[in-house]
Amino acid sequence: MSKENFNRRDFLKSSFKTIVAGSVVLSAIDVKKLLAEADGISENSFTNAKVINLNDYPDLTNVGGNTTIGKAFVMRTGSSKFLALSTLCTHKKCDVDFTGDGFECPCHGSTYDKSGKVTNGPAKKNLKSYKTTFNSEENTLTINM
Ligand code: FES
DSSP, X not given: OOGGGOOHHHHHHHHHHHHHHHHHHHHHSOHHHHHHHHXXXXXXXXXXXXXXXXXXXXXXXXXXXXXXXXXXXXXXXXXXXXXXXXXXXXXXXXXXXXXXXXXXXXXXXXXXXXXXXXXXXXXXXXXXXXXXXXXXXXXXXXXXX
């Protein structure tokens, strides 16, 4: 194709091919990983981690103390151990209530033990648990939701 014959139609065809090829290449690349590497941060930084200062949550001062933060039930289970569970019932996503011995769903009666394990249906799956990391120096808790 000579330069004189490179008309608008050819330009559009060429542009379209470039866009399609670029899209294919981009879809094959883990963009998230690339962005993380470019920023020098780990891929886990893209998870929804919530960091709380325990000074702001007096209910979590003592072992056995608990509170709800957003859609997470958080309990201090040891001097430096915490349990964080989703408060969403695994049956149809109603909010479960903590009873002291476990959790009850007010919608259809599912129950869970203190660790979030199903003890009575119709729910079949345990409450989702979140990884927690306690920083004793800063008195903060990171909850990976
Ligand atoms: S939504 Fe909890 S038992 Fe149905």
